[in-house]
Amino acid sequence: MKISIYATLAAITLALPAAAQDGDAAKGEKEFNKCKACHMIQAPDGTDIIKGGKTGPNLYGVVGRKIASEEGFKYGEGILEVAEKNPDLTWTEADLIEYVTDPKPWLVKMTDDKGAKTKMTFKMGKNQADVVAFLAQNSPDAGGDGEAAAEGESN
Numbered sequence: 757m758k759i760s761i762y763a764t765l766a767a768i769t770l771a772l773p774a775a776a777q778d779g780d781a782a783k784g785e786k787e788f789n790k791c792k793a794c795h796m797i798q799a800p801d802g803t804d805i806i807k808g809g810k811t812g813p814n815l816y817g818v819v820g821r822k823i824a825s826e827e828g829f830k831y832g833e834g835i836l837e838v839a840e841k842n843p844d845l846t847w848t849e850a851d852l853i854e855y856v857t858d859p860k861p862w863l864v865k866m867t868d869d870k871g872a873k874t875k876m877t878f879k880m881g882k883n884q885a886d887v888v889a890f891l892a893q894n895s896p897d898a899g900g901d902g903e904a905a906a907e908g909e910s911n
């Protein structure tokens with residue numbers, strides 16, 4: 757059963773062009789209250805956009821950023837394996853929505869390892885697109901459409 761749910765989710769996210777997933781960034785800013793116990797959004801010049809905790813990596817610029825690439829943050833093995841297996845993969849809004857919904861199955865899918873572990877002990881049941889739209893708003897370098905990356909093919 758699980759498999760088919762993920763397959764359906766993947767089919768839906770693949771079928772939607774990036775624009776159709778647009779959440780509401782203003783709502784997403786409020787939703788980010790659920791994240792800030794563990795995550796801050798801090799610009800490279802040290803400006804706090806959202807003051808937050810350090811349990812998780814700084815999420816400034818995360819859209820378009822390489823997976824698990826925040827300098828100085830000690831990521832768990834699972835997400836590091838995703839980055840290792842997909843060296844050119846950057847966070848797209850679609851992947852972020854899937855990841856914040858439930859990090860573990862995304863890691864399992866991306867690593868092909870059922871035992872993949874996440875250090876992020878948080879799941880988001882709704883309004884994921886809004887929070888991701890807010891992250892995109894704080895990702896000035898996201899620029900072009902990351903989803904076009906050809907490497908995505910290899911899965």
Ligand code: HEC
Binds near residue numbers: 818833876
């Ligand atoms: C209880 C603490 C906690 C909460 C709450 C939390 N996270 Fe996380 N998050 C983490 C940790 C820890 C990691 C690192 C995961 C790992 O290393 O496996 C992480 C990783 C991430 C990553 C990967 C970043 C990268 O550099 O590749 C994203 C994106 C993310 N979180 C988004 C969110 C969002 C959005 C929310 C709120 C909806 C949220 N998180 C809520 C702890 C948390």
